[in-house]
Amino acid sequence: MLERLNTKQSSSLASSTLPNLPLTLLALGSLKIWIALTDVYDALKRSQELSSPMSSYSQLQEGIYLFEHGINPYSGGSVRHSPLLLSLFTTLFPKSRRAASVFWALSDVLGAWILVQIWRARQNVKGGWRDTLVAASYLLNPYLFLPSLALSTSTLENTLILATILLACRGRAAPSLLLLAFSTHLSLNSLVILIPVVLLLLSDPHSHLASPQPSKATLKRIGALIGTFVFYIFVLGSISTLVVNNLSWIPQTWGATLTLPDLQPNTGLWWYFFTEMFDHFRPFFLMVFTTHLLIYVAPISIKFQYDPLYATFILLGILGTFKPYATLSDPGLFFSMIAIFPEIYSYLRHPIVTALLHLHAGLLMPLFNHIWLSQGTGNANFFYATTLVFACANAAGLVDCIWAGMRLAIGQSGDKFEVVQE
Amino acid sequence: MPPLRVFLWPLTLLHLLTVALAANTETFNERLSLNSLQDGKVAAKFTFTTLLKDGKPRDPRLLEREDESQHFTIFPLALGQILRQYGVTELHLNLNAGKWNYDVWGSPEEKGVGTGGELWAWLADGANTSIDERWKGLRNALAGLFCASLGSLDELRTTIPSRAFSPEGSLPHWDLPHHIRHGSLPSENVCTENLTPFLKLLPCKSLSGIASLLNPHRLFDADWHGMGVHVLWREDEGIEVRLTFQSVFDPLRFSNGRIQDWSLKSLFNRQVERACPVAESSEILVGLPHAIYSIKPEPSSIRHKSAVFDVNTLEKPLDVSLHWRNPFQYPLVYATPSTPISIRRTLTGSSQAWGQLSVAVTNNREDPLSIIYLETMPWLVQFFLHTLETRIDGALVDNVISNLTYTLPIPHSRPTTLQMLLTLPPKKTVYLTMEVTKAFLRYTEHPPDAERGWDLPPAIFTPVRFDNDTVVPLSDERMYSSVLLADLATPDFSMPYNVIMFTCSLIAFVFGTIHNALTRKLVVVPLTDDKAKENEKNTEGS
Numbered sequence: 001m002l003e004r005l006n007t008k009q010s011s012s013l014a015s016s017t018l019p020n021l022p023l024t025l026l027a028l029g030s031l032k033i034w035i036a037l038t039d040v041y042d043a044l045k046r047s048q049e050l051s052s053p054m055s056s057y058s059q060l061q062e063g064i065y066l067f068e069h070g071i072n073p074y075s076g077g078s079v080r081h082s083p084l085l086l087s088l089f090t091t092l093f094p095k096s097r098r099a100a101s102v103f104w105a106l107s108d109v110l111g112a113w114i115l116v117q118i119w120r121a122r123q124n125v126k127g128g129w130r131d132t133l134v135a136a137s138y139l140l141n142p143y144l145f146l147p148s149l150a151l152s153t154s155t156l157e158n159t160l161i162l163a164t165i166l167l168a169c170r171g172r173a174a175p176s177l178l179l180l181a182f183s184t185h186l187s188l189n190s191l192v193i194l195i196p197v198v199l200l201l202l203s204d205p206h207s208h209l210a211s212p213q214p215s216k217a218t219l220k221r222i223g224a225l226i227g228t229f230v231f232y233i234f235v236l237g238s239i240s241t242l243v244v245n246n247l248s249w250i251p252q253t254w255g256a257t258l259t260l261p262d263l264q265p266n267t268g269l270w271w272y273f274f275t276e277m278f279d280h281f282r283p284f285f286l287m288v289f290t291t292h293l294l295i296y297v298a299p300i301s302i303k304f305q306y307d308p309l310y311a312t313f314i315l316l317g318i319l320g321t322f323k324p325y326a327t328l329s330d331p332g333l334f335f336s337m338i339a340i341f342p343e344i345y346s347y348l349r350h351p352i353v354t355a356l357l358h359l360h361a362g363l364l365m366p367l368f369n370h371i372w373l374s375q376g377t378g379n380a381n382f383f384y385a386t387t388l389v390f391a392c393a394n395a396a397g398l399v400d401c402i403w404a405g406m407r408l409a410i411g412q413s414g415d416k417f418e419v420v421q422e
Numbered sequence: 423m424p425p426l427r428v429f430l431w432p433l434t435l436l437h438l439l440t441v442a443l444a445a446n447t448e449t450f451n452e453r454l455s456l457n458s459l460q461d462g463k464v465a466a467k468f469t470f471t472t473l474l475k476d477g478k479p480r481d482p483r484l485l486e487r488e489d490e491s492q493h494f495t496i497f498p499l500a501l502g503q504i505l506r507q508y509g510v511t512e513l514h515l516n517l518n519a520g521k522w523n524y525d526v527w528g529s530p531e532e533k534g535v536g537t538g539g540e541l542w543a544w545l546a547d548g549a550n551t552s553i554d555e556r557w558k559g560l561r562n563a564l565a566g567l568f569c570a571s572l573g574s575l576d577e578l579r580t581t582i583p584s585r586a587f588s589p590e591g592s593l594p595h596w597d598l599p600h601h602i603r604h605g606s607l608p609s610e611n612v613c614t615e616n617l618t619p620f621l622k623l624l625p626c627k628s629l630s631g632i633a634s635l636l637n638p639h640r641l642f643d644a645d646w647h648g649m650g651v652h653v654l655w656r657e658d659e660g661i662e663v664r665l666t667f668q669s670v671f672d673p674l675r676f677s678n679g680r681i682q683d684w685s686l687k688s689l690f691n692r693q694v695e696r697a698c699p700v701a702e703s704s705e706i707l708v709g710l711p712h713a714i715y716s717i718k719p720e721p722s723s724i725r726h727k728s729a730v731f732d733v734n735t736l737e738k739p740l741d742v743s744l745h746w747r748n749p750f751q752y753p754l755v756y757a758t759p760s761t762p763i764s765i766r767r768t769l770t771g772s773s774q775a776w777g778q779l780s781v782a783v784t785n786n787r788e789d790p791l792s793i794i795y796l797e798t799m800p801w802l803v804q805f806f807l808h809t810l811e812t813r814i815d816g817a818l819v820d821n822v823i824s825n826l827t828y829t830l831p832i833p834h835s836r837p838t839t840l841q842m843l844l845t846l847p848p849k850k851t852v853y854l855t856m857e858v859t860k861a862f863l864r865y866t867e868h869p870p871d872a873e874r875g876w877d878l879p880p881a882i883f884t885p886v887r888f889d890n891d892t893v894v895p896l897s898d899e900r901m902y903s904s905v906l907l908a909d910l911a912t913p914d915f916s917m918p919y920n921v922i923m924f925t926c927s928l929i930a931f932v933f934g935t936i937h938n939a940l941t942r943k944l945v946v947v948p949l950t951d952d953k954a955k956e957n958e959k960n961t962e963g964s
Contacts, residue, residue, distance in 0.1 A: 388925075
């Protein structure tokens with residue numbers, strides 16, 4: 001009773017001290033635009049932790065340049081962005097660097113707003129003091145903030161994924177699947193969250209972690225929604241083909257995700273593994289690593305069938321840890337999303353360890369990248385070691401969230417009992 | 423067998439007759455030209471020209487059929503066989519060491535002076551085997567013939583720069599399209615093992631005539647040296663094989679003080695002992711200096727400010743020597759370069775992940791000049807074309823570049839080909855800058871001694887002539903920029919097993935933990951008293 005009173009007090013305290021949502025978005029958004037308009041982009045644009053060949057703004061600009069000069073950008077390996085992105089940037093979206101910075105900042109603000117809406121949909125509330133925290137967790141997360149300053153297109157992809165989830169929470173099947181198809185079109189790995197998004201469309205976004213029950217979704221309805229998704233993918237692919245006039249974009253964009261032709265270092269595990277891989281084993285391990293991403297979909301979707309939003313969240317964590325061409329913004333999305341699942345906090349087993357691992361990796365990664373590639377005093381192993389630590393940090397967070405999500409169903413155990421796995 | 427013997431004699435006669443006729447259809451000319459350069463060095467150029475009169479390149483449509491028999495007496499058989507085997511219309515091979523200093527030395531007599539190996543060929547399409555297959559066969563055959571690593575001019579290095587090159591000879595009227603294949607290998611140097619097969623292609627080897635001056639000890643000691651093999655077809659003459667060797671000697675290096683005198687003996691440590699009997703003409707040309715000098719022996723004739731020595735008629739052993747009366751004065755300021763343009767090309771940036779390519783082209787002439795700028799780059803250096811900027815006197819200009827064509831690189835295979843037409847204002851320097859990224863290679867793609875970096879091929883600048891709105895490259899006047907060295911990031915070569923082990927362990931650990939957590943049931947276990955007490959203690963403690 002006392003405890004409950006305390007939380008009430010603290011929440012009322014918080015609601016009186018924290019600014020409301022529009023004010024937060026306005027303040028943080030303008031701060032972001034102000035920083036983005038400085039020359040910080042020039043300092044960050046080459047940072048390999050912030051943008052990969054699949055998401056770098058320089059490569060996007062190169063693609064736009066070639067596209068506008070009548071050279072097929074997909075006749076070689078310089079451009080890995082989707083033709084849709086190229087055509088959007090040559091028509092609708094801003095082309096100048098400063099306008100793009102504002103656009104990216106606005107995309108982030110939109111992402112934060114969507115995350116708050118997802119939070120509200122999950123809690124079934126119209127607002128509250130936590131809105132501000134959720135928005136701030138997205139806008140002030142350095143893993144999301146820095147890639148957005150470096151104009152990495154993964155910022156736009158994150159916003160798209162959040163919009164997909166929000167629309168799925170609201171049960172809007174067609175637009176949700178269209179956006180998911182679009183983000184899958186931009187980055188093939190987003191396919192991983194298709195099943196939980198479909199399940200989310202067929203259930204509700206509220207937290208059922210504490211009361212597991214079998215999903216009511218039928219295979220027929222799931223199949224219909226997947227069919228819709230495939231149709232959208234096909235439509236977007238056809239539009240891309242029309243834009244480029246041939247199919248050459250497929251091997252350069254989707255193919256690059258599967259065959260990893262560009263071994264530029266990033267925060268993921270793939271690049272050094274395939275740099276050091278023996279040539280005759282390369283195709284085999286490419287297959288293994290790609291399948292490995294998909295192998296989590298079924299178990300997590302089945303286990304968390306009662307809470308598909310949570311399953312989506314976990315699978316985004318898998319992507320952030322294991323996807324090819326990973327950048328900071330991929331685990332960033334996962335960690336910002338923790339803000340909308342406050343019910344698991346008390347069941348996390350090692351949040352401090354996870355945070356410290358992140359601190360370790362986050363500080364050493366840029367340093368080791370610099371001393372390897374610019375200063376020449378370190379070698380590739382330095383940076384590789386920090387990406388291993390970073391993967392451990394992501395995995396620690398992921399495993400902890402999976403555990404806490406399941407542990408929640410049992411409730412507080414007290415002193416006389418302990419919860420273990422059979 | 424008397425009836426057979428009756429036929430044998432006429433047959434032998436007929437054979438001798440054809441050989442004699444064949445000999446008449448092949449001519450061999452040799453020439454050595456020696457010119458003093460303004461920095462006291464001496465440029466020597468050997469040219470050995472064999473002409474196969476009325477010879478024609480092989481029609482690629484007939485490549486599958488057995489070739490008609492060829493009778494060569496002077497024409498190099500080993501080369502001829504390769505040319506016919508792959509149906510090559512025109513071929514140019516250069517192997518050079520050192521950087522040709524255009525600004526001081528002027529334009530070289532033989533234009534292919536890019537550092538390293540360079541091979542390009544014109545082949546007609548229309549055979550069952552594709553041009554690329556024939557090109558592959560050609561470079562492997564030449565690699566074998568000249569003991570050079572031309573086999574490494576693979577698809578990683580092969581480009582199709584059709585705008586910057588034009589055939590030197592003529593192309594047969596077969597109604598078949600002719601295509602160029604070009605490859606440069608800047609890390610390939612010329613050395614004795616290439617000269618020996620080169621000498622074998624000459625009718626007199628290095629036994630007599632001017633070729634006897636080709637002393638490897640001296641040639642490869644020179645400041646700059648390079649050999650070339652050029653095969654072309656002239657419509658009204660026949661197939662011409664031109665073997666060249668150029669070198670730049672520095673007589674001042676060997677003299678005590680500033681004496682730039684030289685003689686054949688001092689340059690090559692050899693004299694011409696006897697003439698090559700099959701050489702139709704054999705002459706040594708010495709460019710006469712503007713200072714006071716004496717030349718020995720008396721030249722046979724003077725032609726265009728050059729003394730001509732006819733090796734066939736002059737008394738042997740022949741040793742030409744040039745003597746200056748005054749010691750050499752190093753010029754404080756070199757004369758304005760005689761070449762139309764001066765080129766500087768550098769790769770800046772200390773990072774192993776990116777850099778900037780900057781090219782400065784100066785027009786030395788008083789009138790505007792149009793040149794084709796050809797940049798071929800292995801895929802490991804990739805251009806950001808959107809960052810291409812041109813500046814004159816520090817101000818951005820946009821009317822210098824026109825007619826840009828760009829072949830994108832394909833990672834791990836095709837190189838970049840970038841061709842553009844530059845319009846250079848008179849007496850101005852145009853600065854081109856472009857950002858580049860350097861690729862990260864698989865550990866098996868690095869060469870031995872990977873930390874040394876990668877040699878990047880020279881850029882080629884070809885002046886053009888406008889012919890009714892079509893741009894005609896003047897290949898004879900092309901110029902090469904210096905080569906570049908790109909410092910690429912290297913992985914740890916001793917680590918493949920460790921990396922595979924670390925990464926796989928981590929993935930297996932996460933995979934195991936997650937699937938373990940997902941598949942096992944959570945159960946509530948009542949604690950025994952000891953453990954409950956322990957727990958209590960812990961909670962009290964905290």
